[in-house]
Amino acid sequence: MTRLSAATLADLPADVLRPGYDRVAVKTGVVHLGIGAFHRAHQAVVFDDALAAGDRRWGIVAASLRSPAVRDHMVPQDCLYTLLVRDGAGEAARVIGAVQDVIVAPEDPEALLAVMAAPDTHIVTLTVTEKGYKLDPATGALIEGDAQLAADIVSLDRPQTAPGYIVAALARRRSAGLPPFTAISCDNLPHNGTRLRAAVLELARRHDPALAEWIAARGAFPETMVDRIVPATTAEDIAALAARMGIEDQAMVKAEPFVQWVIEDRFCGPRPVFGAGVQLTAAVAPWEEAKLRLLNGAHSAIAYLGGLAGIEHVHEVLALPEARVLVEALWDESQTTLSPPAELDIATYRRALMARFDNPTLRHRTRQIAMDGSQKLPQRLLAPIAARLEAGQSIEALALAVAAWMRWQGGWDDQGQAFTVDDPLADTTAACLAQAGDTAARVDSLLGIESIFPPALAGSGAFRMALVHWLGRIETDGARGALRDFKRAE
Template sequence: MRRLSSATLGTLPADVIRPAYDRAAVRAGVVHLGIGAFHRAHQAAVFDDVLNAGDLRWGIVAASLRSSQVRDQMAPQDGLYAMLVRDGSSEGARIIGAVQRVIVAPEEPQALLNALASPDTHVVTLTITEKGYRLDPATGALIEDDPQLAADLASLARPQTAPGYLVAALAMRKALGLPPFTAISCDNLPHNGQRLRNAVLALARRHDPALAEWIGEEGAFPETMVDRIVPATTLDDVAALAARLDVEDRAMVKTEPFIQWVIEDRFCGPRPKFGAGVQLTAAVAPWEEAKLRLLNGAHSGIAYLGGLAGIDHVHEALALPAIRAFVEALWDEAQTTLSPPPELDLAAYRDALMARFDNPTLRHRTRQIAMDGSQKLPQRLLAPIAARLAAGQGIEALSLAVAAWMRWQAGRDDLGNAHGVDDPLAGAIAARLADADTAEERVAAILRLDAVVPPALAANAAFRMALIRWLAILETQGALAALSTFQERI
């Protein structure tokens, strides 16, 4: 079958929305690191809106720091792909044209550096997942024994990490007399802008203190919060879209109608005139905290408890009254730790989240959400647990979610089905659990992992006992029995 491309764009059905601008006239004002499905359904769609509004300075040069998969999907399609927006029985298709080129960094490191150092580049965005920053989740410090980061600490002649590319490119810009770009982390990290800034400055200082000073004074690293549910695309999705469009699109993404991007209004150069879904604000932290602890915290709880129970998708998990009640209870606990902005109605936000979770057409897989738990739990679950303990409040729902993550490390669900533990610390956790024979020993082993659990929290007796109690039930009776016990306790 023919591929989606500039040549086949005109053959698509009339109800498919196409770019309303001349793609040949677009300049690449954005470089994006980490072109996965989330970027294609979120930031790329936002910049596509800007282009459609007539400002052609905001095309995207995108880069993968590891795999060639997305480049190989998009290059034969001239960077075009379909974004399917699904809500219940309705589905709309839109062709996104904002991505001008995809670079595979390990194959073309200089091409990526040249794009970052281009005078046209004003904004750099990143979706590289929490582990891509090479930052300790607990302290925010550089993980200097990471092999790729260690290589960048030794030399930036051929960068290997996102901070390495940013520092090397900023050095090029300084040498050329160009201003820095605005670097915007779009990952679910607390204080993501500050963390990215700290990583870049720490690496820059090791190579050139004057460069670090220039970046600190002239650069900008806004805090951000991004929100849109983007499930993984399946081969069945690709086949169904091909049947509908009569062209094949191997880079398609599927998502929900909801989109939100809250950005701290701190840019060091030109910025787009953003449209719907984007909010510029003086303070992102309250929005970020609410999203991490309500949406993402609930997602993690659903992923591990639902996954252990053998449930494949979020909407299927929420069809069980016990899981639905658990989510509400987790929200009750997490909500007390928030300081929401006046514009955020938490009751309405919770109702909207539940409706989004219930969307059956997204088919958001629990195993997809379960990835990289060691990087996600500190901000999603452990931070609100610490806050509630400090306030003398209970942690039943939050600690059950953490215990379910611990149980997930065994690599087998309650039905006996094996699953991979996809996590950068999977090996370290498995090594710690190898000689642990009881729930108490397994909890103690994981609590000693201070890259995940802050030592002060690990030493809290109430937290430790709650984890032991829930892990013992999960191991001996399963997730559904644990949820039943939970309902009896609340």
């Protein structure tokens, strides 16, 4: 079948929206590190809106820091792709034209550095997942034992990490007399701008203290909060879209209608006039905490308990009444640890989240959400647990979610089916479980991983007791049985 491309845009059905601007006239104003489905369904759409509104400065050159897969899907299509927005009422298709090129960084690091250092580049955005920042999730310090980061500490001639590329590109800009770009983390990392800035400055100091001072004085690393549910694209999705459009799109993405991007209004250069879905604010942290602890925290609980139960999709997990009880109870617990902004009504937000989770057309896979749990637990579940313990409050729902993660690390579901634990600390957690003889020993061994569990929290008797109880219930009765036990206890 013919592929989507600039030459085939005119052949698309009339109901498919397509770029209404001249892509040839677009300048590259944005470099994105870590192009994947989320960026294509979120930030790229925002910049596409800016281009459509007449500001041609915001084309995107994107980079994969690892695999060539996205490049190989997008470049043959002139970097065009379809965003399919799905809800219960149907679906709407829109072709996004903001991405101009995709670079595979390990193949051509010079090409990526050149565009990051170009005069027209004003913003660098990142979706490299929590592990891509090379920061200890508990302390925020650089993980100097990481092989890629260690190589960047030695030399930035061929960077291997996102902070390495940013430091090397900013060094070139300084040497050329250019101002720095604004670097915007778009990952679910607490205080993501502060952490990215700290990683960049520390790496810069290792190479040139004067460069670090220049970045600190003139650069900008806004805090941000991003929100949109973007399930992984399947072969069935690609085939169904091809049947609808008569043209194949190997780079398509699907998403829910909801989109939100809250950005701290801290830029060191030009920025677009942002449109719908973007909110500039002086303080992102309250928005970020609410999203991490309510949306993402519930997602993690759903992913591990549902995945252990052999349930493939989020909406199918929530078809179980006992799962809905757990999610509401987890929200009750986490909500007490928040300081929401005046614009955010938590009761309304919770109702909207449940409706988003219930969307059956998204088919959001539990195993997709379960990835990289060691990097996600501290901000999603452990932070509210610590806050509630300090206040003398119960943590049963949150503890059940953490216990489910502990069980997940074993690599077996309740049906005895093996799966790969996709996590940067998978070898560490496997070793902890291998040397533990019973439930309490497994809890104690995993609690000893300080990069996940801060010692003060790991030493809490109440936390340990709750984990031993719920991990024991999961091991004995399975995830569904533990959920039923929780519902009865409520």
